[in-house]
Amino acid sequence: MKRLICVIVSLGCAVVFAAEVNQEWLSVFPSTQRDALARRLDAYLKTNRARDWGKVYDLISDSGRGGVNRQTFVAKMKAAHGREFANDPDLLEFRPVRSRSTQTDNSEYDVFGCGKAQREGRDFNGVALIHLVFERNEWFFSGWTFTEFPNEPCRALSDPSWEAPDPMEWNQPLDELRSLGGIPFHVDNSKK
Numbered sequence: 140m141k142r143l144i145c146v147i148v149s150l151g152c153a154v155v156f157a158a159e160v161n162q163e164w165l166s167v168f169p170s171t172q173r174d175a176l177a178r179r180l181d182a183y184l185k186t187n188r189a190r191d192w193g194k195v196y197d198l199i200s201d202s203g204r205g206g207v208n209r210q211t212f213v214a215k216m217k218a219a220h221g222r223e224f225a226n227d228p229d230l231l232e233f234r235p236v237r238s239r240s241t242q243t244d245n246s247e248y249d250v251f252g253c254g255k256a257q258r259e260g261r262d263f264n265g266v267a268l269i270h271l272v273f274e275r276n277e278w279f280f281s282g283w284t285f286t287e288f289p290n291e292p293c294r295a296l297s298d299p300s301w302e303a304p305d306p307m308e309w310n311q312p313l314d315e316l317r318s319l320g321g322i323p324f325h326v327d328n329s330k331k
Contacts (some may be wrong), residue, residue: 164235164250172278179278180235180250180269187230192216200272200279205312212316219315227315228256228263230283235269236296241306246273247281251303253293254285265290270309281309 165173179198186194192213196204204212219226232255241247247270254267263285270281285291286304295301311317 164238164252167238167240167248169245172273176271176278180233180271183269183280184230184233188232190216190220190229198280199313200274200281200309202272202310203279203281203313205316207312207316215315223259225258228258230267231255231257233267233269233283237303239303241270241309247271247309249303249306251286251296253296254283256285263290264293266293266295268303270307272309282313 165177168176183195183198186198193209195216196209196212199212207215220229233252234254235250235252237251238248239251241249250269250271251266252269254263254265256263256267266286267283268286269283272279272281284307
């Protein structure tokens with residue numbers, strides 16, 4: 140009985156510690172927006188994992204959408220994230236660890252964490268970042284990427300000397316929307 144109590148107390152302490160560590164990434168955000176942001180990130184991850192591109196569309200920033208409508212967005216995402224052939228990996232998991240503001244007005248942030256993705260049945264793990272934008276009084280996402288190729292191991296984030304890479308440009312449509320995948324085009328047969 141004494142061992143069981145010790146195990147339960149130890150597990151409880153580990154869960155509390157893990158929860159505190161997981162919340163540290165929110166410290167750079169205004170306190171009034173942290174809960175809503177955590178819920179939005181959770182929704183973004185769930186809809187990506189489910190490949191529910193129509194719902195992902197609702198969570199993407201204006202610049203990330205690149206002016207395309209929902210129908211075009213869904214078609215382009217389906218083309219880029221096929222099961223048999225994929226131009227882009229599917230984001231399956233993301234555990235946020237650190238964040239930073241990338242704009243002086245605190246309207247854009249990079250969130251770094253341990254990411255897991257899959258492309259054509261192959262798993263990829265490593266340090267990833269998700270870019271967030273505050274627009275229209277809500278948090279939206281401009282995309283995600285791994286920080287390095289080959290992928291930087293997640294344990295790097297626990298190193299106090301780890302430095303985030305230079306900020307990327309996120310003021311353009313998602314990669315999937317910039318590729319030709321899913322767009323029909325005509326090629327004339329060459330005349331002989």
